[in-house]
Amino acid sequence: MLLAQHVMQRTVFVLRPETQVLDAVEELLHRGFSGAPVVEGVRLVGVFSERDALTALAAAHYEGEPPGTVAQHMRVDFDVVGADTDLYELASCFRDSPIRRVPVVDHHRRLLGIVSRGDVLKALRLLYRSREKTGYERLQDHMALKQSGAHG
Numbered sequence: 001m002l003l004a005q006h007v008m009q010r011t012v013f014v015l016r017p018e019t020q021v022l023d024a025v026e027e028l029l030h031r032g033f034s035g036a037p038v039v040e041g042v043r044l045v046g047v048f049s050e051r052d053a054l055t056a057l058a059a060a061h062y063e064g065e066p067p068g069t070v071a072q073h074m075r076v077d078f079d080v081v082g083a084d085t086d087l088y089e090l091a092s093c094f095r096d097s098p099i100r101r102v103p104v105v106d107h108h109r110r111l112l113g114i115v116s117r118g119d120v121l122k123a124l125r126l127l128y129r130s131r132e133k134t135g136y137e138r139l140q141d142h143m144a145l146k147q148s149g150a151h152g
Contacts (some may be wrong), residue, residue, distance in 0.1 A: 001086050001087065002086070002087040002123050002127065003083065003084050003085060003086055003087070004081050004082065004083050004084070004085040004086075004090060004104045004113075004115050005083035005084065005104070005112070005113070006123070007087070007090075007115055007119045007120065007122075007123045008083075008104045008112065008113030008114060008119065009113055009114050009115070009116070009119065010112070010113045012036075012037060012103075012111060012113060012114045013027070013033060013036050014036055014038065014039045014111065015027070015036045015037070015038045015039075015048050015070050015074075016038065016039065016040070016070070017038055017040055017046070017069060017070055017071035017074070018069055018071065019069060019070045020067070020068075020069060020070075021053060021056045021057065021067035021068055021069065021070060021072075021073060022057075022067060024036075024053065024070050025053045025057070028050065028053065034049060034050050034100060034101075035047060035048060035049030035050060035051075035052075035100075035101070036048055037103050037111055037114065038070055038071070038074045039111055042110045042111065043108070043109050043110060043111075044080065044103055044105055044109050044110070044111045045074075045076065046070070046071070046074030046075060046076050046078075047074060047075050047078045047103070048070045048073065048074040048075075049075070052073045052074060052075060053073070055073065056068065056072070056073040078099075078103075079093060079097065079099060079102050080102065080103045080104070080105045080109075081093065081102050081103075081104055081105075081115065082104070082105065082106070082107075083104055083106065083112055083113075085104075087120060087123055087124060087127070090102070090115060091120050091124060094117045094120060100116060100117055101114050101115065101116045101117075102114070102115050
């Protein structure tokens, strides 16, 4: 069975709580990311997304104030998974929530990696293609071979 640790991306772009919102936005736009985990030391403390950035910048512009730091606008209530979370549980997580990525953490909440919907989809496709065919599929293949041999 494939687990989060098998499909996760181990090199993760992270933000720090003290990072200024404008700097975080620059980095997200430059890298083409929709968000990033926020770590303090090695511990995951938040998630900062495009939505959080939009809210921060719109409010700052409206109020004529600086947008502040990532820590002031990051979400602290978000889904995480463990390294031993299986592929089907990951698929359910993405099916039941609009999130695109989920951080993988250990029991001390240290960030180990990140899993995207695409990572799970690729793994499921690979598993499906490598599975043993059903009797019906084998029959279909056999009939197709017979027909191509009859016309060849």
